[in-house]
Amino acid sequence: MIALNVNGSRYELDLDPATPLLWTLRDSLGLVGTKYGCGIGQCGACTVLMNGSATRSCVLPLSALAGAEITTIEGLADANRGLHPLQEAWIALDVPQCGYCQAGQIMSAAALLARKPHPSDEDIRVAMAGNLCRCGTYGRIRKAIHSAAANSTQNQSGE
Amino acid sequence: MPPGRQTGSSSASVVSEFNAQIREKQYSGMSRRKFLNLSAASAGGLLLGFYLDSSSEDLAAAHHFQPNAFINIRRDGAIWIYSKNPEVGQGVKTSLPMIVAEELDAAWHDVTVLQAPVDAEKYGPQFAGRSSAIPDNWDMLRRAGAIARTMLVTAAAQEWGVAAADCSTANSEVQHEASGRRIGYGELVDIAAALPLPDAAAIRLKGRNQYKLLGTRIPSVDNEKIVTGTPLFGIDTRLPGMLYAVYEKCAAVGGRVAAANLETIRAMPGVKHAFVLPGNGKVNQLMPGIAIVADSTWAALRAKSSLKVDWDESAASNDSWAELSTKARNLARNPRGERLLHTSPGIERAFESTAKNLSACYEYPFVAHVTMEPQNCTAWKTGDSIEIWAPTQIPGSWGGERFSAFPFLIEDLGFARENITVHMRRAGGAFGRRLYNDFVCEAAAIASRVDAPVQLVWTREDDIAHDHCRAGGFHALRGGLDENGTLVAFTDHFISFTADGTNPVDGGAITGDEFPATLIAKSEISQSLLPLQTPCGLWRAPGSNVIAFAVQSFLHELSVEAGIDHLDFLIDLLGPARWLKPGDARSLHTGRAAHVIRLAAEKARWGVKREEGRALGLAFWFSHSAHVAEIVDVSVRNERYVTVNGVYAAVDIGQIINRSGAESQVEGAIVDGLSAFLMQQLTIEDGRIQQSNFDNYKILRMSAAPPVEVHFIESDFPPTGLGEPAVPPIAPAVANAIFSATGRRIRSMPLAAHGFRVQ
Numbered sequence A: 001m002i003a004l005n006v007n008g009s010r011y012e013l014d015l016d017p018a019t020p021l022l023w024t025l026r027d028s029l030g031l032v033g034t035k036y037g038c039g040i041g042q043c044g045a046c047t048v049l050m051n052g053s054a055t056r057s058c059v060l061p062l063s064a065l066a067g068a069e070i071t072t073i074e075g076l077a078d079a080n081r082g083l084h085p086l087q088e089a090w091i092a093l094d095v096p097q098c099g100y101c102q103a104g105q106i107m108s109a110a111a112l113l114a115r116k117p118h119p120s121d122e123d124i125r126v127a128m129a130g131n132l133c134r135c136g137t138y139g140r141i142r143k144a145i146h147s148a149a150a151n152s153t154q155n156q157s158g159e
Numbered sequence B: 001m002p003p004g005r006q007t008g009s010s011s012a013s014v015v016s017e018f019n020a021q022i023r024e025k026q027y028s029g030m031s032r033r034k035f036l037n038l039s040a041a042s043a044g045g046l047l048l049g050f051y052l053d054s055s056s057e058d059l060a061a062a063h064h065f066q067p068n069a070f071i072n073i074r075r076d077g078a079i080w081i082y083s084k085n086p087e088v089g090q091g092v093k094t095s096l097p098m099i100v101a102e103e104l105d106a107a108w109h110d111v112t113v114l115q116a117p118v119d120a121e122k123y124g125p126q127f128a129g130r131s132s133a134i135p136d137n138w139d140m141l142r143r144a145g146a147i148a149r150t151m152l153v154t155a156a157a158q159e160w161g162v163a164a165a166d167c168s169t170a171n172s173e174v175q176h177e178a179s180g181r182r183i184g185y186g187e188l189v190d191i192a193a194a195l196p197l198p199d200a201a202a203i204r205l206k207g208r209n210q211y212k213l214l215g216t217r218i219p220s221v222d223n224e225k226i227v228t229g230t231p232l233f234g235i236d237t238r239l240p241g242m243l244y245a246v247y248e249k250c251a252a253v254g255g256r257v258a259a260a261n262l263e264t265i266r267a268m269p270g271v272k273h274a275f276v277l278p279g280n281g282k283v284n285q286l287m288p289g290i291a292i293v294a295d296s297t298w299a300a301l302r303a304k305s306s307l308k309v310d311w312d313e314s315a316a317s318n319d320s321w322a323e324l325s326t327k328a329r330n331l332a333r334n335p336r337g338e339r340l341l342h343t344s345p346g347i348e349r350a351f352e353s354t355a356k357n358l359s360a361c362y363e364y365p366f367v368a369h370v371t372m373e374p375q376n377c378t379a380w381k382t383g384d385s386i387e388i389w390a391p392t393q394i395p396g397s398w399g400g401e402r403f404s405a406f407p408f409l410i411e412d413l414g415f416a417r418e419n420i421t422v423h424m425r426r427a428g429g430a431f432g433r434r435l436y437n438d439f440v441c442e443a444a445a446i447a448s449r450v451d452a453p454v455q456l457v458w459t460r461e462d463d464i465a466h467d468h469c470r471a472g473g474f475h476a477l478r479g480g481l482d483e484n485g486t487l488v489a490f491t492d493h494f495i496s497f498t499a500d501g502t503n504p505v506d507g508g509a510i511t512g513d514e515f516p517a518t519l520i521a522k523s524e525i526s527q528s529l530l531p532l533q534t535p536c537g538l539w540r541a542p543g544s545n546v547i548a549f550a551v552q553s554f555l556h557e558l559s560v561e562a563g564i565d566h567l568d569f570l571i572d573l574l575g576p577a578r579w580l581k582p583g584d585a586r587s588l589h590t591g592r593a594a595h596v597i598r599l600a601a602e603k604a605r606w607g608v609k610r611e612e613g614r615a616l617g618l619a620f621w622f623s624h625s626a627h628v629a630e631i632v633d634v635s636v637r638n639e640r641y642v643t644v645n646g647v648y649a650a651v652d653i654g655q656i657i658n659r660s661g662a663e664s665q666v667e668g669a670i671v672d673g674l675s676a677f678l679m680q681q682l683t684i685e686d687g688r689i690q691q692s693n694f695d696n697y698k699i700l701r702m703s704a705a706p707p708v709e710v711h712f713i714e715s716d717f718p719p720t721g722l723g724e725p726a727v728p729p730i731a732p733a734v735a736n737a738i739f740s741a742t743g744r745r746i747r748s749m750p751l752a753a754h755g756f757r758v759q
Helices: A021-028 A085-092 A102-115 A121-127 A138-158 B013-028 B056-061 B092-104 B133-160 B185-193 B223-228 B262-266 B297-306 B321-331 B406-412 B438-447 B460-465 B544-562 B566-574 B590-604 B659-679 B730-742
Strands: A002-006 A009-013 A047-050 A053-056 A069-071 B033-041 B047-053 B064-068 B071-074 B079-083 B111-115 B167-170 B173-176 B181-184 B243-249 B256-260 B271-277 B289-294 B309-312 B339-343 B356-364 B376-382 B385-390 B420-424 B454-457 B473-481 B487-498 B522-531 B614-623 B626-637 B641-652 B708-712
Touching: A021 B297, A047 A102, A053 A102, A085 A102, A085 A138, A085 B223, A102 A121, A102 A138, A102 B223, A121 A138, A138 B659, B064 B133, B064 B185, B071 B133, B071 B185, B079 B092, B092 B111, B092 B133, B133 B167, B133 B173, B133 B181, B133 B185, B173 B185, B181 B185, B243 B297, B243 B438, B243 B460, B256 B289, B262 B271, B262 B297, B271 B297, B271 B438, B289 B297, B289 B438, B297 B454, B321 B356, B321 B473, B321 B487, B321 B522, B356 B544, B376 B438, B385 B438, B406 B420, B406 B438, B438 B454, B473 B544, B487 B544, B544 B566, B544 B614, B544 B659, B544 B730, B566 B590, B566 B614, B590 B614, B590 B626, B590 B641, B590 B708, B614 B730, B626 B730, B641 B659, B641 B730, B659 B708, B659 B730
Parallel strands: A002 A069, B079 B111, B243 B454, B385 B420, B487 B522, B641 B708
Antiparallel strands: A002 A009, A047 A053, A047 A069, B033 B047, B064 B071, B071 B079, B167 B173, B173 B181, B243 B289, B256 B309, B271 B289, B339 B522, B356 B473, B376 B385, B376 B454, B473 B487, B614 B626, B626 B641
């Protein structure tokens, strides 16, 4: 049995330790928000947070996850406060076109904002370099990250 | 695979997804139909009609008002609007219902958009392609909304005992101004449902100045699901007891299975079935291969990587891009191809009396679609029926043998048409790839042999190896200028490919009236076709996306040769304002063309010289009834490092439906077209595509994506689609800018092959 912590829940799974986290999430746990795009860590569609860092789940075997806290797109919103500021910004600025890569984009951006609440354009370019968008929504992604950063600050100062 | 033992909070997503699908089915189980011909002539001159649901008694009993297949108003005031076409990222799931809501005078926050069932009898053709959803459905959807609004007004007038003419509507309410009374649509449901349908001639549509919703920014209706990871896409489909499949085909198309280690595969963990499908030899349907069905995607993938197949390649492709290129370049020495599509009398003599002549050969490689969501399809055979969940551009029988899965499902798998149910699922990108339903045919063929629902997923490697590629091509161009620098003679010999020996491959056709032939005194368009087995397909703005590169780059070359500013040269070429096909308001209008060119120039400050190594490039293209000009601001450092500083797009698509969606399509098309121009190419040797995944087939990343300014010229012309037409101008605009910045003329894609690096 392999123990897994995902979105605050603990799972015990009888799976091959070589199974990538991506397919465990999608096929065993029914968490299909994390997407398959390339299987080789090149496109970023499968990005999740592992102990807060953006990680490609398609090349992350269960054997490497002992004790790790995994957050997927389904676990990004806060049960009390609602959607994450990035999710709100993504909706308000109408970022998605097809939408398939966006869960991965948002998870990469979430890791960035957690580390650096007020990223520069250059910070965003570096942090988002591993996430492909075939529809070309990069301009809106950049704007949405800045917008979420600004809104988070406002919310905090208001509290 | 059994779900893991959960010790934390429960995850109900599998069950809720399934329930949602069951609900969707119930929605689609609408009451009996009768056909009403609304006799509204569409732009194409066809009569539009649609089925209007049911008898009034049925509807009243159901506590909702459903005057037609697009609208269902509930007693609680909820307004359901059905979106008829597949959503693939082009935004129709939001924009089509906006048209209905506008004429219905529904408040957008009352509207819930539902994906319509696949039902051609109710909805007419349902597909995503040709940037046609908006123009093809514009009249019908407006009328659908207006009919419902008219009936609601009648219902309120009856209720109040006033004249309908004294009532108006706004925000999902009917108002009677004289008495100040107002009533919500939900409260009128029972009365409206009992009314006869209004006379078609009595339906009044709004003028553009009356619009409240159209032209505003409405975020996509699926955004919240997308950003929370809610199941939505084809690949997210989960059904009870579902198995997971992969399908291995010969890397060289046409290869057949001679032998394979199926016993070994069947013994692998999680594998439930492994079998050979002989296929029917049609690349748009089912090619030979080996299906592996397992209890998880990972188990299927692992088994696939252990598969050892002895392919019989006696009938397989041995296409070689290197050899084909050599043959094509030889053919390109001749300015005239074997097929003459258009020629002006005296074209040869025309080049003898010109002041200057210029020849150039432009070429471009094969490229892949690489939709971010790889091809996948879920199918479930029960008895003699099959149910399919597919992220496809063509979910129904529209398109026939060439595109639809239906001929295969009926003729090869033996399902009766009425026993086939297809559910549209949101597609993670399409770009023309999902016009071809090979992945649907494969899933159905596999599911037909398995006693469970099956989800087939292609790997990214499968997706590139078995794409229906954008075909490469070669254009041998000649232009003749008179002493004033006017283009007076032009020829294009287009060398493309044929799979059947007769017709050009999809995306490899050209017409005799292709731009700019009909604008020039003497012109000729001809074509030569080389045999090819590699499957080719339509790719976002087919034909246009590459012909524009050749033609609009060459026109810039000619302007330089003539010593005339590129903008002036293009405006002169367009000539007086007129429709190029008189009477056809969906054809190129030279005045609208000149207008977008001038607007882009104004926004980009055309004519203002930039610093050394920095320049602007311009291109115009008309496709899908849209006029688009793009100007690119490029810097080149050390004759090698290219930065696209910005792109200015001017677009005339008539009226704007959803401003956010429209701008987004232009922004995205520019990044997409840049990606292809700057860095993409497939090479083919021994019948095999040599690229395999995103490590050796690149897509533009955020770091190289330029800022894009989008400017619309809005008019009363009926709206046209915008999924494709902003792609074609970008490649020539960048190539022209690089010439102006460096003096180097780029006559082939991708730019990376010329030693340039993009930053």
